[in-house]
Amino acid sequence: MLKVENLSKDFPVEFDVFGRPVKFLRAVQDVSFTVEENTVFSIVGESGSGKSTIARILCGIHKPTTGSIQFMGTALKGSGHREIQMVFQDPDSSLDPRKTVLFSIEEGLRIQKMGSKEERRKLVLEILKAVRLTEDVLSKYPHQLSGGQKQRVAIARCLVLRPKLLILDEPTSALDVSVQAQILNLLMELKREFALTYILITHDLKVVYHLSDHTMVMYLGQVMEMGETERIIQDPLHPYTKALVAAIPTAGTDNLNDFSLKGEIPSPLNPPKGCPFKTRCDFAFSKCDEKPPLIDFRGRKVRCHLYAEV
Ligand SMILES: Nc1ncnc2c1ncn2[C@@H]1O[C@H](COP(=O)(O)OP(=O)(O)OP(=O)(O)O)[C@@H](O)[C@H]1O
Ligand code: SF4
Ligand SMILES: [Mg+2]
Helix, strand or coil: CEEEEEEEEEEEEEECCCCCEEEEEEEEEEEEEEECCCCEEEEECCCCCCHHHHHHHHCCCCCCCEEEEEECCEECCCCCCCCEEEECCCHHHHCCCCCCHHHHHHHHHHHCCCCCHHHHHHHHHHHHHHCCCCHHHHHCCHHHCCHHHHHHHHHHHHHCCCCCEEEEECCCCCCCHHHHHHHHHHHHHHHHHCCCEEEEECCCHHHHHHHCCEEEEEECCEEEEEEEHHHHHHCCCCHHHHHHHHCCCCCCCCCCCCCCCCCCCCCCCCCCCCCCCHHHCCCCCHHHHCCCCCEEECCEEECCCCCCCC
């Protein structure tokens, strides 16, 4: 359904007196992946690893510096695609505080000039029911809703456009813990009901494990490991993935594991030469001063000198 090839994004961060960029931050570096229809593809990695940048490129918010994106067989260019929609971390950022719920949900339909007024109203009611909200919220403003209700409205805003691919960028991290599971359950029900495909961005590897089919682990803009979620979580290969998995809190323990994430992430403006993870890796050796290629290893991809292609 989605094929991303050699995607990179450089953000200009310093300019000369004429306003010309003189320094760039490489937020995403040569990232390729494929998402199959009706599956959940997770992107994980610490803050600043480039996850949201990829999401924004797929939605047409950012232009890639290099690379290509194929969506349902055609090249994606520029300003996004109706069938790719994104749910943001903070519902407040996607809802206008001065507009009613009805206005917000219907807005995309009006912009896309979809249907008559009656048809739009019918569609809004249908989607409202699907996200388990009742008609009385339609006349309300965002500040009159709970966090969970606001996220349901934000999801409805996307769904009304009948997307095929939904990008969920930390869809529950701004919500109370008690509401997080409800929204995740709803998203999984909606996936079945509307035959959706998800790209899920989250810091929560437990959620990744339970909900996703494939996972891509990123660090400083690069793919470190990629493959079937179950195998990645149960048998992580890359030292970075091992550390992330070891940091998953387990019930009843203090989470004392052999692997844990030590030290700070280096500045993306001045990333380490060679392997980007070498400043924090327990296994680093002389070869790690050279950049490791992303190789195929036992049915998955891994970028680490500890492994040789098989
Ligand atoms: N518009 C921008 N201009 C300059 N730098 C940017 C811009 N957007 C993102 N960046 C930088 O690009 C890098 C990747 O950012 P991104 O938001 O994609 O990370 P992320 O993985 O989503 O992190 P988080 O988990 O905190 O959401 C970061 O170093 C960030 O500071
Ligand atoms: S390439 Fe070297 S530094 Fe990088 S993750 Fe592998 S062992 Fe660690
Ligand atoms: Mg982000």
